[in-house]
Amino acid sequence: MKAAIGSVPGLAVVLVGNREDSQAFVNIKLKACNEVGIETSIVQLPQDCTQNRLIDVVSGFNKNPSVHGIIVQLPLPQHLDEERVINFVSPEKDVDGFHPLNMGNLALRGKEPLFIPCAPKACIELLLRYGVEIVGKNAVVIGRSKIAGLSTSLLLQRHHATVCTVHSFTNNPEQITRRADIVVSDVGIPNIVGCDWLMPGAVVVDMGTNSVKDPSSRRGFRITGDVCYEEAVKVVSAITPVPGGVGPVVLSMLLSNILDSAKRAFGFT
Amino acid sequence: MKAAIGSVPGLAVVLVGNREDSQAFVNIKLKACNEVGIETSIVQLPQDCTQNRLIDVVSGFNKNPSVHGIIVQLPLPQHLDEERVINFVSPEKDVDGFHPLNMGNLALRGKEPLFIPCAPKACIELLLRYGVEIVGKNAVVIGRSKIAGLSTSLLLQRHHATVCTVHSFTNNPEQITRRADIVVSDVGIPNIVGCDWLMPGAVVVDMGTNSVKDPSSRRGFRITGDVCYEEAVKVVSAITPVPGGVGPVVLSMLLSNILDSAKRAFGFT
Numbered sequence: 001m002k003a004a005i006g007s008v009p010g011l012a013v014v015l016v017g018n019r020e021d022s023q024a025f026v027n028i029k030l031k032a033c034n035e036v037g038i039e040t041s042i043v044q045l046p047q048d049c050t051q052n053r054l055i056d057v058v059s060g061f062n063k064n065p066s067v068h069g070i071i072v073q074l075p076l077p078q079h080l081d082e083e084r085v086i087n088f089v090s091p092e093k094d095v096d097g098f099h100p101l102n103m104g105n106l107a108l109r110g111k112e113p114l115f116i117p118c119a120p121k122a123c124i125e126l127l128l129r130y131g132v133e134i135v136g137k138n139a140v141v142i143g144r145s146k147i148a149g150l151s152t153s154l155l156l157q158r159h160h161a162t163v164c165t166v167h168s169f170t171n172n173p174e175q176i177t178r179r180a181d182i183v184v185s186d187v188g189i190p191n192i193v194g195c196d197w198l199m200p201g202a203v204v205v206d207m208g209t210n211s212v213k214d215p216s217s218r219r220g221f222r223i224t225g226d227v228c229y230e231e232a233v234k235v236v237s238a239i240t241p242v243p244g245g246v247g248p249v250v251l252s253m254l255l256s257n258i259l260d261s262a263k264r265a266f267g268f269t
Numbered sequence: 270m271k272a273a274i275g276s277v278p279g280l281a282v283v284l285v286g287n288r289e290d291s292q293a294f295v296n297i298k299l300k301a302c303n304e305v306g307i308e309t310s311i312v313q314l315p316q317d318c319t320q321n322r323l324i325d326v327v328s329g330f331n332k333n334p335s336v337h338g339i340i341v342q343l344p345l346p347q348h349l350d351e352e353r354v355i356n357f358v359s360p361e362k363d364v365d366g367f368h369p370l371n372m373g374n375l376a377l378r379g380k381e382p383l384f385i386p387c388a389p390k391a392c393i394e395l396l397l398r399y400g401v402e403i404v405g406k407n408a409v410v411i412g413r414s415k416i417a418g419l420s421t422s423l424l425l426q427r428h429h430a431t432v433c434t435v436h437s438f439t440n441n442p443e444q445i446t447r448r449a450d451i452v453v454s455d456v457g458i459p460n461i462v463g464c465d466w467l468m469p470g471a472v473v474v475d476m477g478t479n480s481v482k483d484p485s486s487r488r489g490f491r492i493t494g495d496v497c498y499e500e501a502v503k504v505v506s507a508i509t510p511v512p513g514g515v516g517p518v519v520l521s522m523l524l525s526n527i528l529d530s531a532k533r534a535f536g537f538t
Contacts, residue, residue, distance in 0.1 A: 099373070100369075100370055101369055101370050102373070103376055104369030104370055104371070104376065106373075107369075107372055107373065107376050108369060108372055108415050108419070109415075109419075110352065111369065135438055136438040136439065136440050138440075138445075144378065144426065146376075146378075150376060157434060157436075160436070160438040161438075162433065162434065162440070162445065163433065163434055164431065164432065165426060165431065165432055165433075167426075167429070169404055170405065170431040171405050171407075171431070176431065
């Protein structure tokens with residue numbers, strides 16, 4: 001792209017406050033962008049920044065033609081209106097895919113959202129790459145966050161799976177999950193999905209990223225998924241480990257969304 | 270409202286071509302509006318009208334402050350881009366709730382769409398009015414049209430049901446449906462749901478509106494639902510008949526959407 005048209009894709013990140021995990025996530029994204037030649041800029045705002053200041057920053061990125069993707073790192077401090085800020089990101093630069101316009105077009109068959117959120121896109125990418133059939137299969141998605149669970153339900157349904165969404169109000173979630181050919185977990189509770197939740201031969205995509213105390217680790221904690229991997233691996237036909245499973249693919253999908261956005265902006269095909 | 274602020278809600282309808290069923294649906298809507306004091310205007314365009322002409326008409330209604338709801342009667346003739354037209358309706362006047370922005374906000378928990386499509390709204394209204402518990406119940410929605418099935422899935426999930434969507438690619442739809450406490454059908458195939466699809470005691474909302482030949486009828490046809498009512502009624506705890514079940518409630522929900530829109534426009538609470 002650089003060689004052909006002399007331009008490169010650009011990502012802008014807004015980070016408010018000083019949460020260590022958010023800082024770490026942002027660094028991973030920036031590093032990945034830099035490695036593949038995507039220009040990055042980051043604005044760091046103080047914890048007590050006003051809603052108007054944040055909207056101003058996003059507004060500047062919306063107008064900036066060398067920015068093709070905007071990430072407002074979540075969660076925002078409590079005093080800020082997260083929904084209003086996300087709605088303010090231009091749908092044409094919403095590489096996270098969280099804008100309701102993109103979410104609506106994801107839900108509506110026959111429409112093409114400009115961006116699909118990275119986590120569900122990664123999930124489908126993994127299933128397709130590993131030759132897992134989706135059409136007509138029974139899929140259970142545990143959890144319904146917009147970042148992962150909800151959008152994965154919608155995307156699996158676009159791929160013609162029969163999707164059931166299990167959540168905190170569900171009675172007998174293990175019984176429902178045990179009927180699924182494909183299980184996607186986005187709960188945020190370590191090891192909640194045991195082997196009694198899984199049909200023999202099921203395919204499991206574990207989107208959980210949970211930090212658990214581990215005195216034996218240098219950092220004092222380790223990252224684990226929602227699925228009890230050691231148990232599950234004896235039962236299922238395929239499973240993504242945590243860490244190292246879905247995570248890196250999610251990052252690739254972000255890069256792919258930024259590239260697609262830049263191509264659209266430059267009319268480059 | 271008229272007494273308090275001297276203004277009334279207004280609905281504008283655009284009807285393209287001369288489909289008899291569309292004309293009949295529009296007449297029902299206009300009649301209901303007139304009965305409750307909603308002003309109506311209708312623009313009828315010829316079958317061969319251009320996309321630009323249609324957009325011009327919608328654009329006029331978007332700008333007209335005495336119009337609070339716009340309905341573009343579907344389906345449009347094949348040469349017109351239905352999606353583009355729906356996207357062009359102002360989300361603030363989208364009383365059908367089909368704009369992707371409203372659909373996205375329906376999907377996203379914690380967000381409030383300006384309008385919820387009338388069919389799912391009617392479904393929930395019926396369930397609540399008849400004291401059917403939704404939270405934590407297993408619901409199966411058969412069909413995934415944006416008008417009814419998809420949006421009903423999303424709305425039931427907002428009400429904390431555990432929702433499974435069954436469609437043409439689903440294997441053993443009867444087996445999956447038989448597990449449901451609440452069954453909503455939006456298939457468009459007369460009598461497809463027999464009593465072997467239903468759990469004893471289930472609650473059934475039949476959104477099908479199918480025309481079947483009936484030589485004994487004066488008109489030569491009659492309207493029937495997706496569910497084989499005579500069979501189902503012996504098994505279920507509650508069921509909506511067709512005609513006369515969901516239909517009139519859908520119409521009420523349209524009136525309610527128009528009224529809400531006018532209240533928002535006038536700042537009238």
